[in-house]
Amino acid sequence: MAEPSRSVHVDEDHGCDDKSADGSQQNPYKTLLFALIQHQPLPSGAPQYFTRKKEPGAEQGPAVSEVHQQWLPATTSALKKATKLYDQHKRKQAKGDELASREKQEADKRQQILDEAKRLHIRQDPHLPKAIKIRLDQKDPAIVKLRSGQSEKDVDYSDGRGTRVRVTGRVHRCRAQKDVIFLTLQDGYGLLQCVLTGDLTKTYDAMTMTLETSLEIYGEMWEVPPKQHAPDDRELHADYYEVIGKAAGEKEAITTRAAPDADPQTLYDNRHLVLRGDHASAVMKVRAALLRAFRQTYEEITPSCLEVTPPCMVQTQVEGGATLFAFDYYGQKAYLTQSSQLYLETCLPSLGNVFCVAPSFRAEKSLTRRHLSEYTHVEAELDFITFDDLLAHLELVMCRVVELALTNPQIAKLILDLNPKFEAPERPFKRMKYADAIEWLNEHDIRTGEGEPHKFGDDIAEAAERKMTDIINRPIFLTHFPAEIKAFYMRKDPQDPRVTESVDCLMPNVGEIVGGSMRMEDYDELMEAYKRVEIDPTPYYWYTDQRKYGTSPHGGYGLGLERFLAWMCGRFTVRECSLYPRFTDRCTP
16 A cells, blocks of 8 residues: 555546556546545545546547646545445455455465375285275175174274275265265276275375375275165275375366366367266266177077178268268278268178178268267168068167166166166057158148248258157157158169158157168169269279179168167267267367
8 A cells, every 4th residue: 555645636537546556646546445545544634635527518638628627625525435435445355354364374274284294104004914906896795795883993804804905996086074084986897985084084195185086995895884875885994095196186176177067168178087977987888788789689689690890981972972071092082981881781692681880970060969970880781671671670679789788787777877767668669651750740830940831852850850759759660751862772662662661760859860771672773873863883883783693672771879879878969978079170189
């Protein structure tokens, strides 16, 4: 605060309330309150504060300003008002100073405690039983015995003791109470509550424990006391621990960088940290279980399907050129595959029914909640079948995959934790032809994106499709789409050449998760299809040859794993179902 002055000047028009002003006529303040803060009122009644401001309606210009602007003592009312604000300022400042002083005292006390804690070093007792290394999901009673009851000691290895174990993991949750710290460790396989007592809670590491810190903990396994809760109803009573890698805290803490309520783009930037959360890791575990279930299902059904691995770098299109990712391949134009279907068809003569689990890529600038630029595609092709056979196969595969996932207690729990309302679908799925869907949408006044009634030939938009599916609220096989809105290779219905023997499987809350069809097996018909969509058949010679060397009625489909996962786990967007989602303008991390 500046020294008191006999004359302090305030100019509301040209003054400044900052360090550039000193209250002189040349550098006046802007407000009377700021002047009072900088120069406390004198006990003398002589005028101390002088003000000036441009009179309302006064002419502009420096010459006129010199004439009509004069320094006058601040009025009594202005001083009274400013003094009242000044008193409020002093009280607020005093309160702030008091708070700052208290915080400093607490910080000094905290630092003193931490300095003392740094001098405390814990050591492992060599007389304790040898600890066995276990994963956090190890529950075999032949390996891990749980102690029950009570003990007056923090650690007690007397008769009837529990197994002494050594575990490693990261701090997933931390709760400190007086003289006891409860840590929940996570190692990717399970969770384990660890109880720290005595000197273990007084070390510097214990007092500065942060989430995601990696630890090695030794101790005795106990049953959880009655009316208490912990993962798997057991806990480890620690007798020693070591910090392997201390995690960042404060502004860099994981709870700050990957806060659940953070902006979505921030969470995508920190996807590597989000994956450590309960929900994200649960979705990834269910995803792995579904991949195992698909492979098991394809092996056990009759006839079985053989897994093959088609290329991802191609020089042909499957779903239209507008969604191709192009790149230079040794001077030739190539693309990332939209689908492996064409290659799977070539395997049928020698390998029988086949399937693949591979990435597909779509350069579709869509930001809807069910689109990705890279996704996992479960595709299959079946030989010597009818369209009804294809639908029956799809029902069987999807229902069996769900059944296998729910048969695993751990996976079933994860699914129901994520989506408590999930129920396995019942067969048969509802069959609905495209023409009937158009009629249904109009009957329910569900219009196109342009607000018009739907008509035959429209490509039903995602919003309308999902609304219909949610209202019907059961899996739907939407079949027989017009040839004009489907891929060139789809076989036309012999009973109605306007439409194809095609199918989309729609699921509530997600919409389409499967697209499939019978394929054209006639050589001439396929050549005409190339011509209709203006595709040069030359690069497709290997695909066309399938019709020249023993053609057959066949069909197949592609299932988006992320959409299937979003349906089962009740996720709002398929982006939550990909390890590191790739979509429009997002290719990191």
